[in-house]
Amino acid sequence: MTITGIVSSPITYLNLRSHTTASSFSFPPINSLKLSSPTLQSNTITFTTTSLRNPNSRLSVSAISLSSQENVSQTSFLDRRESGVLHFVKYHGLGNDFIMVNNLDSMEPKVTPEQAVKLCDRNFGIGADGVIFAMPGWSGADYTMRIFNSDGSEPEMCGNGVRCFAKFISDLNCLNGRQSFTVHTGAGLIIPEMQHDGKVKVDMGEPVLKASDVPTKIPPNKDQSVVKTKIEVDGVNWNVTCVSMGNPHCVTFGREGDQNLVVDELNLAEIGPKFEHHKLFPARTNTEFVQVFSRSHLKMRVWERGAGATLACGTGACAVVVAAILEGRSERNCTVDLPGGPLEIEWREDDNHVYMTGPAELAKSKAVPVLLILAHAA
Numbered sequence: 106m107t108i109t110g111i112v113s114s115p116i117t118y119l120n121l122r123s124h125t126t127a128s129s130f131s132f133p134p135i136n137s138l139k140l141s142s143p144t145l146q147s148n149t150i151t152f153t154t155t156s157l158r159n160p161n162s163r164l165s166v167s168a169i170s171l172s173s174q175e176n177v178s179q180t181s182f183l184d185r186r187e188s189g190v191l192h193f194v195k196y197h198g199l200g201n202d203f204i205m206v207n208n209l210d211s212m213e214p215k216v217t218p219e220q221a222v223k224l225c226d227r228n229f230g231i232g233a234d235g236v237i238f239a240m241p242g243w244s245g246a247d248y249t250m251r252i253f254n255s256d257g258s259e260p261e262m263c264g265n266g267v268r269c270f271a272k273f274i275s276d277l278n279c280l281n282g283r284q285s286f287t288v289h290t291g292a293g294l295i296i297p298e299m300q301h302d303g304k305v306k307v308d309m310g311e312p313v314l315k316a317s318d319v320p321t322k323i324p325p326n327k328d329q330s331v332v333k334t335k336i337e338v339d340g341v342n343w344n345v346t347c348v349s350m351g352n353p354h355c356v357t358f359g360r361e362g363d364q365n366l367v368v369d370e371l372n373l374a375e376i377g378p379k380f381e382h383h384k385l386f387p388a389r390t391n392t393e394f395v396q397v398f399s400r401s402h403l404k405m406r407v408w409e410r411g412a413g414a415t416l417a418c419g420t421g422a423c424a425v426v427v428a429a430i431l432e433g434r435s436e437r438n439c440t441v442d443l444p445g446g447p448l449e450i451e452w453r454e455d456d457n458h459v460y461m462t463g464p465a466e467l468a469k470s471k472a473v474p475v476l477l478i479l480a481h482a483a
C-alpha cells in the first residue's frame with residue numbers, strides 16, 4: 106500500500122493518522138506498522154507499507170513544522186540518520202496524558218526540553234501534559250524513567266506517568282512474564298505492579314515532610330514539618346501542609362476560616378500560578394485544593410508545577426492523603442476523586458510507604474495511537 110501526502114516543505118515532523126470508513130476500527134499496533142523510510146519528491150511525501158490491508162483504511166499525512174531544516178542543529182533528534190523515524194505513542198492516567206518515548210537504547214533523551222514543549226502544545230503539536238522517556242535501568246533498577254513537563258522543566262517524579270510507563274513497558278512486551286519491576290526515578294526506586302483488572306498499583310516510596318527537603322521556606326513546626334500552617338497568597342490566608350513525593354506539593358483544605366472548601370468553585374488559572382511561583386517555594390510547587398467528603402473519600406483539583414491545571418496528579422493524590430492524615434482529616438486508606446477519575450491511595454503504617462492504584466491507558470483521544478514520523482526533509 107502506498108501512502109502519499111502533500112506537505113509543505115521544509116518539513117521535519119509528520120503526523121500520520123489512520124482513518125477508516127469501516128465502522129469497527131482496529132489499527133495495527135504501532136510496532137507492527139512497517140513503514141518504508143519516507144521519500145520526498147517536490148512537495149509529495151511517499152511511504153509504503155504492507156501492514157494495512159483493510160481496503161477502507163487510508164492514512165492521511167499532515168505536516169507540522171517544528172523548525173525549518175536549515176536551523177536544525179546537527180545533533181538534534183530531527184537529524185538522526187538511522188531509520189529517519191522516531192516513534193511516539195500517547196498514554197494517559199485519568200486524562201493526565203503523556204507522550205511516551207521508547208528510549209531503551211540510550212540514557213540520552215531523544216527529545217530535548219525545547220522540543221518537548223512543542224510536542225506537548227495542544228494546538229500546534231501532539232498535545233500532552235509531558236514527555237516520558239523509558240530508558241535502560243540504572244544502579245540495579247530494571248528501567249529508568251525521566252519526564253519533561255509541558256513547559257520543558259524536568260520534575261523528579263510523576264505518579265500517573267509511572268503507571269503509564271508500566272503499561273507502555275507491558276505493551277512493548279518487556280515485562281518478560283513479570284507483573285512488577287523497578288524503575289529508577291528522581292524520587293528514588295519506584296515499583297509498579299500490573300494488576301489483573303488492568304490497573305497499576307505503585308509503591309511510591311516514603312513521603313518527605315522535612316520543610317527544607319520539600320523544599321519550602323515556610324517556617325516549620327518543631328518536627329521540621331509544615332502541617333496546617335497559614336501562608337498568605339495574593340492577600341488571602343490559606344492553611345497548607347507541605348509534602349514531597351520526590352516532587353514538591355502544597356496541599357490546602359481551605360482558606361483561614363473556611364469550613365469545607367468547595368473545590369469546583371475555585372478559579373485555578375487565577376490562584377494556581379500564585380502558589381506555583383510563590384517565594385516560599387524555591388523549586389516552585391504543585392498545589393492541591395482538597396474537599397473532604399468523609400474520612401475515606403476526598404476530592405481534589407490540582408495546579409501542577411510546569412503543566413498547569415491537569416485532570417489528575419498521582420503524586421498529588423498521594424500528598425493529599427498524607428496531608429489529610431497529618432491534619433487528622435482521614436484514615437490511611439482513601440479514595441481520592443480527581444477531575445479525570447478516582448485513585449486509591451494508602452499510606453501504610455508498617456513501612457511508611459504510600460501506595461497508589463489506578464488505570465493507565467493508551468490514549469484514545471486520537472482514535473488511533475498517534476504515530477509521529479520524524480522525517481528529515483530531502
Ligand SMILES: N[C@H](CCC[C@H](N)C(=O)O)C(=O)O
Pocket residue numbers: 201254259260261262263264265266352353391409410411412415417418419420421
Ligand atoms: N508537574 C509535576 C510532575 C508531574 C506530576 C503529576 N502529573 C503526577 O501524576 O504525579 C511536577 O513538576 O512536579
